[in-house]
Amino acid sequence: MRTTLVGRPIDVAALTREVGAEDNGAISLFVGTVRNVNEGRAVDGIEYNAYAPMAERELAQIAEEASARFGTRHIVIEHRTGYLALGEASVVIAVGHPRRAPSLDGARWIIEELKRRVPIWKLEHYVDGTREWVAQLPTGEATADA
């Protein structure tokens, strides 16, 4: 298992190879990419900002939990920081497993946990020159008063 924040493009093929093993019948990949529109506004690119030591810790913790839950050690997660252009991969999750169902379920579970827990923020750069921090849907403790 390996998890990390990275400041350079993510090599999807390398991560796929990394979780490969002869007893695996499946490798599932989740690749999160920068989309050109968010809530009706044209996006130019996104700056990813992390509380690095805590984000690294949470990523490692999520991988450990996924390993226990889905029964594989073949898990790699890389999350990028810094400015990303449209279409670039912001996060890649690779899960190898003897069976396809836990491999797919594991990748899905990891991205949902990552979005819920890992202290990373997106500053969207819009085509009209403005910038804004992306506000996720309110979740419990983080619900704003307003």
Add this chain to the structure above:
Amino acid sequence: MTLEVLLFASYADAAGASRVQVVVPDGATVADVVAAVRAAAPAIPLPKRPLVAVNHRYATPELAVAVGDELALIPPVAGG
């Protein structure tokens, strides 16, 4: 005791700084620190129960803090 609280993203922009200093009594809890930050930096748009990390872990409002702890206010996260 004087503590520093790290700020990120929208909180840092609102405060115009990446950290804020607060003075709280010895034995203070996370909730006390949050109250002190509200007073010291009212421009930060804190929700009713903001997420706080102590030493890189999410902390409950009741957790006691001490000098040397790394405290951070965590805006709603948006990774992925």
